[in-house]
Amino acid sequence: MLNQATAPDVPLDRVFRALSDPSRIVMVDRLSRGPASVSELARPLEISLPAVVQHLQVLEDSGLVSSEKVGRVRTCRIETAALRPVEDWISERRQAWERRLDRLGEYLAENPD
């Protein structure tokens, strides 16, 4: 149960798209602090419950969130394995550029003219 899941095979752009909406950002933020029911997810959002369910579907399709229905309550949880590839992708692009700037800085320091 506590094992790290492997990253699902979801294209990066779909994960970024799942995070491209303010309501879905609030939902992921809430779930990073623990599982929540759909109505708990809806509480801070000024949108209808059907709209929350639609957003939840986008998050589930991206692999960022999973949910399980027990009785009448659907409990949602974050799947951090889906966050890892986007975190790595961003970090690698940022570092590639910063290394390039560092090399340029060294070059300029050694070649002051």
Added chain:
Amino acid sequence: MLNQATAPDVPLDRVFRALSDPSRIVMVDRLSRGPASVSELARPLEISLPAVVQHLQVLEDSGLVSSEKVGRVRTCRIETAALRPVEDWISERRQAWERRLDRLGEYLAENPD
């Protein structure tokens, strides 16, 4: 010129939206390896030049890319300051959840019944 720019005040969801398209992901990836002209950005993409220019506009609006026109050539560069807030946001959410799992694991280990 080599100073780190401060992060622009762009909402997270707009940066995520800028990255939610496969062509724009390829463009950002290319720019992480160095500045490029618009036609260099277009080369690996199977889309029209006007479409590339539209994607570039979305990237510029998000703060992820800047461009400068000298003569007839527009040179684009990545702005990693805009990547930092999304990288931090993802990393913090992932770590919050993983800390929670760790605490749960410790609790279960200490309370085996």
